[in-house]
Amino acid sequence: MLELRSIDKTFNIGTANENKLFESFDLTLPKGQFVSIIGSNGSGKSTLLNIICGSLREDSGEILIDGESLKKIPEHKRYVKMGRVFQDPKMGTSPKMTILENMSMAENKNKSWNLLPGVNKKKREIYRETLRGLGLGLEDKLDDKVGLLSGGQRQALALIMATLVPIDFLILDEHTAALDPKTADTVMDITNKIVREKNLTALMVTHNLNYSLDYGDRLIMMHKGEKIMDFAGEEKKNLKLDSILDKFYEISIESGNSL
Numbered sequence: 347m348l349e350l351r352s353i354d355k356t357f358n359i360g361t362a363n364e365n366k367l368f369e370s371f372d373l374t375l376p377k378g379q380f381v382s383i384i385g386s387n388g389s390g391k392s393t394l395l396n397i398i399c400g401s402l403r404e405d406s407g408e409i410l411i412d413g414e415s416l417k418k419i420p421e422h423k424r425y426v427k428m429g430r431v432f433q434d435p436k437m438g439t440s441p442k443m444t445i446l447e448n449m450s451m452a453e454n455k456n457k458s459w460n461l462l463p464g465v466n467k468k469k470r471e472i473y474r475e476t477l478r479g480l481g482l483g484l485e486d487k488l489d490d491k492v493g494l495l496s497g498g499q500r501q502a503l504a505l506i507m508a509t510l511v512p513i514d515f516l517i518l519d520e521h522t523a524a525l526d527p528k529t530a531d532t533v534m535d536i537t538n539k540i541v542r543e544k545n546l547t548a549l550m551v552t553h554n555l556n557y558s559l560d561y562g563d564r565l566i567m568m569h570k571g572e573k574i575m576d577f578a579g580e581e582k583k584n585l586k587l588d589s590i591l592d593k594f595y596e597i598s599i600e601s602g603n604s605l
């Protein structure tokens with residue numbers, strides 16, 4: 347279980363640009379829950395993910411995993427249990443290395459470089475099988491440089507790489523936003539399959555309202571650092587686009603964005 351208790355975060359404290367984003371922000375994610383987060387621009391979605399991963403520090407409050415505080419755990423150590431996929435497909439993979447080398451690197455992310463094992467034939471077959479499951483033909487490109495892949499292929503590989511070691515949490519930061527609609531749908535299906543098969547606790551920030559409805563078991567809408575909608579279980583299942591669209595439209599206008 348992941349818990350955020352009473353998180354405060356203010357940017358640019360003491361300046362003319364002071365921006366109090368989170369005040370006593372609470373969030374509890376039970377194990378295996380797949381949560382979609384939508385919201386207005388600047389509502390704090392990315393900041394929330396950054397605080398959980400440790401790339402940004404909260405001013406006060408506590409983050410706990412299974413009751414243990416992450417206060418003293420730096421970002422790189424949090425990634426032992428967490429995988430993260432970013433909006434830019436280039437972020438999660440290394441373009442000059444082959445698919446095989448990228449996967450091997452991902453699988454050994456918690457080991458030091460001088461202890462890395464070579465990729466033997468058996469491992470190659472395991473990687474090939476894992477890639478076959480994506481249905482993108484990547485299993486025949488193991489020795490191709492990742493820089494040659496399309497954005498969608500690269501994002502699917504980033505997902506595989508983020509979940510190659512046994513993690514508990516998957517953090518998805520608008521990971522389909524840079525893809526064309528058809529490829530985004532494919533990557534979403536792959537995401538769902540991985541989250542469910544591995545029983546991951548997943549937090550997905552998305553600007554795609556349909557994805558927030560079609561996938562996951564909880565939907566949170568954020569505005570100005572607060573959860574203004576939070577539906578789970580049957581309530582979430584029965585949600586219709588119309589019932590979130592009006593609210594989304596209202597907060598988007600309030601934040602100065604058009605839809």
Ligand SMILES: Nc1ncnc2c1ncn2[C@@H]1O[C@H](COP(=O)(O)OP(=O)(O)OP(=O)(O)O)[C@@H](O)[C@H]1O
Binds near residue numbers: 357358367389391393
């Ligand atoms: N490192 C930072 N320094 C100063 N202000 C920041 C920083 N990171 C975020 N902010 C501010 O915090 C607020 C929330 O930003 P955040 O990126 O979390 O919003 P978001 O909901 O992810 O927005 P979007 O949908 O546009 O990506 C914004 O006002 C932003 O300017």
